[in-house]
Amino acid sequence: MFGYYVDLALRSLKYSKVLTGLMVLAIAVGIGACMTTMTVMHLLSGNPMPGKSEVLFYAQVDGTPASFAFTHRQEPPDMLDYSSAIDLWRAGKGNRQALVVDSPVRLTAPDMKQPALMEMLLSTTADFFTMFDVPFKYGGPWSTEDDLRRSRVAVISADLNDKLYGGVNSVGRIMHLHDADVRIVGVLKPWRPSPLFYDVAGGRHAHGHTADYYSKPEDVFTPFFTGLEINDGNFHQYNCWGAPKVVGHLTDSNCTWIGLWVELDSYAMVARYRAFLAAYAAQQTKMGRLAFAYDTRLRSLMEWLEFNQVVPGDVRLQTWLAISFLVICLCNTIGLLLVKFIRRGGEIGVRRALGAARRHIFMQCLVEAAVIGFLGGIGGFVLTLLGLGLVRRQAVPYADLAHLDAGMFGATFLLAVLVSMLAGTLPAWRASFIAPALQLKTL
Amino acid sequence: MNIRPILAALRRHRTVTFLVALEIALACAVLCNACFLIAGRIRTMHMVSGIDEKSLAFISLNGYDASRAGELNARVVAGLSSIPGVKTVGIISNLPFAGPSNEGVTTDPSGLRYEYMVSMYAGDAASLRALGLHLVAGRAPSSDDYQPIDTYYPDDSLVLISRSLADHLWPGSDAIGKELWSGKFHYRVVGVVEHLSAGWPEMQAAAGRDWSLFIPVLPGSKLSGTYVVQADPAELPRVFRDVVAAMPKIAPDAVLDHNGSGMVSDLRDRYFDGDRAMIKILLGVILALMLVTALGIVGLASFWVQQRRKQIGIRRAIGATRGDILRYFHTENFLIVTIGIVMGIVLAYALNLIMMRVYEVTLLPLAYLGIGALVLWLLGQLAVLGPALRAAAVPPVVATRSV
Numbered sequence: 001m002f003g004y005y006v007d008l009a010l011r012s013l014k015y016s017k018v019l020t021g022l023m024v025l026a027i028a029v030g031i032g033a034c035m036t037t038m039t040v041m042h043l044l045s046g047n048p049m050p051g052k053s054e055v056l057f058y059a060q061v062d063g064t065p066a067s068f069a070f071t072h073r074q075e076p077p078d079m080l081d082y083s084s085a086i087d088l089w090r091a092g093k094g095n096r097q098a099l100v101v102d103s104p105v106r107l108t109a110p111d112m113k114q115p116a117l118m119e120m121l122l123s124t125t126a127d128f129f130t131m132f133d134v135p136f137k138y139g140g141p142w143s144t145e146d147d148l149r150r151s152r153v154a155v156i157s158a159d160l161n162d163k164l165y166g167g168v169n170s171v172g173r174i175m176h177l178h179d180a181d182v183r184i185v186g187v188l189k190p191w192r193p194s195p196l197f198y199d200v201a202g203g204r205h206a207h208g209h210t211a212d213y214y215s216k217p218e219d220v221f222t223p224f225f226t227g228l229e230i231n232d233g234n235f236h237q238y239n240c241w242g243a244p245k246v247v248g249h250l251t252d253s254n255c256t257w258i259g260l261w262v263e264l265d266s267y268a269m270v271a272r273y274r275a276f277l278a279a280y281a282a283q284q285t286k287m288g289r290l291a292f293a294y295d296t297r298l299r300s301l302m303e304w305l306e307f308n309q310v311v312p313g314d315v316r317l318q319t320w321l322a323i324s325f326l327v328i329c330l331c332n333t334i335g336l337l338l339v340k341f342i343r344r345g346g347e348i349g350v351r352r353a354l355g356a357a358r359r360h361i362f363m364q365c366l367v368e369a370a371v372i373g374f375l376g377g378i379g380g381f382v383l384t385l386l387g388l389g390l391v392r393r394q395a396v397p398y399a400d401l402a403h404l405d406a407g408m409f410g411a412t413f414l415l416a417v418l419v420s421m422l423a424g425t426l427p428a429w430r431a432s433f434i435a436p437a438l439q440l441k442t443l
Numbered sequence: 444m445n446i447r448p449i450l451a452a453l454r455r456h457r458t459v460t461f462l463v464a465l466e467i468a469l470a471c472a473v474l475c476n477a478c479f480l481i482a483g484r485i486r487t488m489h490m491v492s493g494i495d496e497k498s499l500a501f502i503s504l505n506g507y508d509a510s511r512a513g514e515l516n517a518r519v520v521a522g523l524s525s526i527p528g529v530k531t532v533g534i535i536s537n538l539p540f541a542g543p544s545n546e547g548v549t550t551d552p553s554g555l556r557y558e559y560m561v562s563m564y565a566g567d568a569a570s571l572r573a574l575g576l577h578l579v580a581g582r583a584p585s586s587d588d589y590q591p592i593d594t595y596y597p598d599d600s601l602v603l604i605s606r607s608l609a610d611h612l613w614p615g616s617d618a619i620g621k622e623l624w625s626g627k628f629h630y631r632v633v634g635v636v637e638h639l640s641a642g643w644p645e646m647q648a649a650a651g652r653d654w655s656l657f658i659p660v661l662p663g664s665k666l667s668g669t670y671v672v673q674a675d676p677a678e679l680p681r682v683f684r685d686v687v688a689a690m691p692k693i694a695p696d697a698v699l700d701h702n703g704s705g706m707v708s709d710l711r712d713r714y715f716d717g718d719r720a721m722i723k724i725l726l727g728v729i730l731a732l733m734l735v736t737a738l739g740i741v742g743l744a745s746f747w748v749q750q751r752r753k754q755i756g757i758r759r760a761i762g763a764t765r766g767d768i769l770r771y772f773h774t775e776n777f778l779i780v781t782i783g784i785v786m787g788i789v790l791a792y793a794l795n796l797i798m799m800r801v802y803e804v805t806l807l808p809l810a811y812l813g814i815g816a817l818v819l820w821l822l823g824q825l826a827v828l829g830p831a832l833r834a835a836a837v838p839p840v841v842a843t844r845s846v
Contacts, residue, residue, distance in 0.1 A: 022738050029731055106506025106698055115691070118505045118698045179508075207803065209645045211717070233509050242626045243595050247665060248509075313802060314721055317480075321728050324473050324794075328732060331466035332739035338459055339746040395716040430458070 001360075002367065009368035016340065020372065023336050023420075027376025030329030031416045032383025037315070037322040039384065039408045040391055043401050044214065044311045048193040052133060053301040055095075057270070059088060059260045061281050062295035068241050069291035076295045077256040078201035078308075079238040083289070084280075085258040089125065093276045094262035095269065096127035099224045100198050101258045103234045107220065108176040109164045119160065121177065122218035123227025129155070129186075131263050132198065137161075139171035139186035142223055150225045155186035160219040175220075180230035182222060191217060194401050195310050197301060198261060201238060208313020214398035262298075274298050326419065333372075333423040341365055341431035352436035362432040369424025370417050377416030384412055449775045456747075463743055464783040467819055470736045471787025472794050475815040477725045479795075479807055484718045484725075490652060492539040493605065493638030495575030496707040497676040498530075500683045501538045503703035504668040507696050512667035515694060520569075522693030523672055528682040531673040533570025534662040536563065538671060540710040542703060543643035548625045548656075550612055560648075561608060562641035562655040565596055566671075567662050571603075573673035576657070579606060581619040581634030584659035588633070591661045596625075601633035603657040609635050611654070623656075630656065643714075649803050668697070679706055733818070737826040744772060744830035748837075755834055756841030765835040772831035773824055780823040784816045791815070 013020040047053050062073060063081030080088070089099050105121035108114070128134070129141035142153045154175060161170055173184050195213040203210055222230070233248040237255035244253035264270045277296040285293035299307060341348070348361055356364075384404060391402040404412075453460045502523075507515050516534055523532045537544040548561045566574075568589055583603070590597040602623075609618035609632070623630040636657070644652040660666055674682040683706050690699045705713070748755075755768055795807040 019742055022742050026735050026738060029735060033728070033731065104505060116506060116698045118700060178506075205646075207645060207648070240626075243628070245594065247594060314717060317721075317802065318724060321473070321477070321725070324469065325728055325732060325735075328466055328469045328473070329735055331462055331469065332735050335459055335462040335466065335739055336742045338462070339743060343746060343749075394720050395713075396720075426458070 001363075005364045005367035006371060008364060009371040012340075012344065012368060013371065016343075019336060019340055020375075023333050023340075023372050024375045024379060026329045026332045026336075027373060027416055027420055028379025028383055030326040031376060031380025031412060031419070032387055033322040034326045035380060035384040035408065035412045035415065036387030036391065037319040038411070039388060039404055040315055040398075040402055041311065041319045042408060043194060043403075044315055044398060046194065047302060048195060048197045048305075049132065049301060055263050055265055056131065056301040057094075057262050057264055057273070057298050058301070058304040059262055059273070059277060060297040060299075061088070061277060061284075062290065062292040063256045064291040064295075065241055065254050066285070066288050066291045071291075073292055073295055076292070076297055077239050079256040080258045080260055081254070081256050082251045082258060084284070085260055088260055088277075088280065091276070091280075093273055095265050096131045096263040098125050098128035098131055098198075098261045099258055100124045100128070100261065101224075101227070101235065102199060102218055103227070103231050103236065105177050105220065105231045105234065109173070110176055111173065112164055114164065117163075119220055120218040121220045121222060121227055121231055123222055123224045123231070125224045127263070128198075128221070128261075131261065132193070134191055135189040137187045137189045138169045139184070142185055147223045147225065150229055151223060152180060152182045152226060152230070153185045153223065154182040155188065155221040156184055157188050157217060157219040158190045159216070161187045177220065177222070178230050178234070182226070182230070192401070193217065194398065195305065197305060198259065200305060200308050200310060201259065203308025203310055206309075208309070208316075210308070210310050211312045211314075211396050211398065213308075213310050214396075214401065216397075270298070330419055330423050333420060334426055337365075337369060337372075337424055337427040338430060341427045342434075344431075345434050348431055348434050349436045349438070352434070358432040361434075362428045365428030365431050366421055366424050369420045369428065372424075373417040373420025374413065376420060377413040380416050381409070381412050446774060446778065449771065449778060453775065453778065459743060460779055460782075463739060463779050464786060466736060466739055467780055467783025467823070468786035468790050470732050471784050471812075471815050471819055472790035473732060474729060474818065475787075475791040475807060475811045476794050476798065477729050478814060479811050480804070481722050481725050482811075483804065484722050487644075488715045488718050490640055490644065491638045492640040492707075492711070493574075493576055493636060493653075494539060494707065495573075495673075496711060498575075498673050498679060499538070499573060499707045500672045500674070500679060500686065501541045501704055501707060501710060502670040502672060502686060502690070503541070503700040504670075504690075504694060504697040505700050506698040507668065507694065509664055511696070512664035513662070515697065516662045516667050519670060519693055522689060523670065523686055526682060526685050526689060528674045528678040528685075529672055530675070531569050531573040531671075533567055533573045533671045533673075534666055534669070535566030535570035535574075535671050536666060536669055537642045538564075538707060538710070539640045539642060539644075540707065540714040541642060541669075543641075543646050545641070545643075545646055546625050548623045548630075550621075550623060552622070552624060559608070559612070559654065560646075560651060562639075562643075562647070563596070563658065564639070564642075564655060565592070565658045565660045565666055567660065567666070570671050571657065571659065573671050574657075576603065576639060577637040578603075579635050579637050580617070581632065583634055589659045589661050591663055592665045594665065596628050596658050597660060598627060599629045599631070600658050600660070602630045602659070603634045603636050603639070604632050605639040605653050605655045606635050606637055608651075608654040608656075611650070630658070733822055736819075737822055740776065740823055740826035741829060744776065744827045745833070748772070748830045748834040751834070752837055752841055755837045756839055756843075759837065759839035760842040768835040768837070769831050772827055772834055776823045776827040776831075777820065780820055784819060787815070787819075788812055 060076045061084045062076035102120050102122045104118055107119050108116045125147050126144045170184050174181050200213050235248050235250050237257045240255040242254050250257050264273050281296045282293040284290040388402045392399050520532045544563050545560045546563050548559050588601045618632050618635050621632045639655040640653050641647050798804050
């Protein structure tokens with residue numbers, strides 16, 4: 001029966017080409033706009049660490065010094081002060097833990113005769129690479145001993161390895177960071193978490209301008225204390241209570257500027273870590289260093305991203321625009337389908353008179369709507385590719401991410417057929433109520 | 444024209460009429476809000492920075508040795524000044540559209556509250572000359588007011604303040620001589636400038652995009668690496684190219700920050716890239732929207748014309764002119780669109796209220812509804828013209844045939 005309905009639908013579509021064309025075009029444009037923005041939305045609001053995000057947590061202790069106890073707070077600052085960060089990291093209460101702080105660094109590769117570059121340097125601890133499943137092409141991460149010994153070692157990105165060494169295995173080569181020589185111990189494979197979750201902070205003050213959270217990862221990684229040592233004077237504070245004594249040197253300042261990620265493998269661990277954070281803050285408050293003992297947080301990766309409202313306001317606006325546009329296209333299609341089915345009253349009357357039940361007419365009309373939807377889906381798919389091409393040409397940090405994956409490809413057709421069947425329901429229902437006798441008379 | 448027969452006909456096609464009206468209502472709501480958003484973005488893009496943008500370029504250096512910064516300043520200023528066409532080289536911490544430089548300030552001497560996020564510009568006398576700020580009250584800092592710094596700013600300075608910040612901090616009273624604090628730093632207002640926009644305006648709430656301070660300082664290791672170059676507007680592109688080319692020779696120990704440096708007009712363009720893209724997207728949506736709505740109207744009107752061929756023939760046979768038929772369809776369309784617009788106004792405000800909760804938009808002004816209504820009325824009339832002409836062409840003889 002289904003095959004017969006499809007055949008009938010195709011015949012009927014051929015019969016009124018202009019009307020069919022209008023409907024297919026409306027659905028195609030609506031789906032194209034919708035799927036373009038939905039794809040961008042899907043890419044930007046996705047999980048940067050699928051399968052692992054539930055065990056990754058961002059730890060926060062309120063670094064407000066005791067002397068600022070009069071300032072009332074609802075939320076701890078988005079980053080940690082130096083003492084808290086180091087204490088929490090040294091305690092090692094999680095399965096793994098990584099400190100992160102980035103800073104701009106001057107970089108030269110002495111054996112490659114290239115002008116100096118300014119790159120972003122991530123100072124972090126050894127667990128970073130295992131915690132975040134960072135893929136290595138050559139070599140590997142440094143060890144926790146390297147962290148403690150302040151070894152002059154570095155891991156570089158695939159991009160930087162291409163730029164400096166033409167993509168060959170550069171493990172063992174010496175790079176010049178600021179004034180120090182560091183030995184490359186690892187080269188990453190291309191790695192592009194979206195968003196760059198471990199650097200996200202301060203999103204709630206960004207007024208929706210959060211596109212920068214989708215930038216590429218840093219190009220150079222060094223052990224945390226090594227980075228602090230060799231790039232001293234180039235660190236930026238997240239927030240301060242009083243200006244640092246020396247610009248860019250924050251280890252002895254009243255500033256927050258370091259992030260701490262912990263991996264906690266079980267609910268029991270999470271509960272224990274929460275208690276540990278609270279106990280630490282209470283102890284530091286009692287000692288007279290910190291002001292707010294109650295102000296600790298332990299958010300999971302996805303909670304942290306949501307808290308920072310990482311999806312840019314403009315992208316959300318575009319998605320709403322596209323959805324309302326699709327609704328308009330839907331109304332348009334309902335109207336045109338209604339016209340189309342009522343126009344075929346005679347034919348429907350004959351079928352009814354020959355014994356087709358109401359539900360048969362209803363099904364036939366719905367199949368016809370679905371065929372229109374499928375055709376619209378093809379057009380919508382082409383328009384989606386075009387739309388994503390336009391997104392890639394935009395000057396936004398996430399431009400290179402805009403690609404259609406298999407899921408969204410399927411979703412395009414599913415949405416198109418669903419929308420057109422939804423649009424077809426009312427007209428099909430109306431058509432199934434066409435009285436056979438009246439129609440036969442007019443034939 | 445008598446509209447009662449039209450209404451009677453529409454009543455027989457309630458569903459279809461309602462659907463078209465609904466489509467127009469949605470189109471009206473989206474159209475009004477999209478136009479309003481475009482207007483907002485255009486207003487943002489025309490933000491007045493207060494500096495003489497056409498003749499200024501910003502140079503940002505990185506990666507040099509902080510202990511030799513004083514000597515670097517001297518080398519860069521001398522080197523750039525010798526480039527033909529360069530009028531002034533000043534040292535200044537930041538410029539509008541070059542990057543964020545926010546700090547919390549307070550009017551409370553005890554420093555308990557930090558309510559105002561303000562953009563800070565620390566610069567030498569040459570930079571202030573180059574900026575070309577428009578002083579509206581008080582005076583510019585005198586040469587004695589420029590002080591050396593050992594951390595971020597001098598402990599006590601006499602500052603210039605943008606007018607909108609002055610009005611916000613001390614509404615209705617003279618700002619000259621008033622005081623501000625930021626941690627241990629103390630500022631006293633010596634002059635008010637008409638405009639000086641924030642270094643990265645989007646970091647500020649909508650009201651604070653023009654809240655800035657200019658702090659007069661002497662160059663040294665703590666104010667180094669960022670320079671403003673002034674040249675004749677016509678020569679500036681050439682001068683800037685020469686500056687970029689000369690930089691490796693003047694300062695081989697530093698790295699030029701290509702993203703952070705540029706002619707201020709280019710920095711401004713880059714800063715507003717996102718807004719420009721959004722305007723294009725909104726315009727695209729409006730166009731597509733109008734196209735789809737018009738297609739819907741054409742499809743429907745064609746169907747009605749076809750369905751009513753006989754009635755049209757009868758009307759023509761009993762004396763209706765072509766003009767009457769044409770008017771009938773135009774009036775019918777006008778009625779449907781009007782119903783749609785009335786519903787659309789309600790929807791437009793609902794949409795606006797939702798957006799007000801999420802985005803920084805204000806209440807939709809009535810004018811946009813007027814524009815939206817006018818556009819949709821025109822669109823409806825244009826879309827129905829084709830089918831209506833076909834209807835008017837139906838010959839009276841149709842009445843005598845059975846279809």
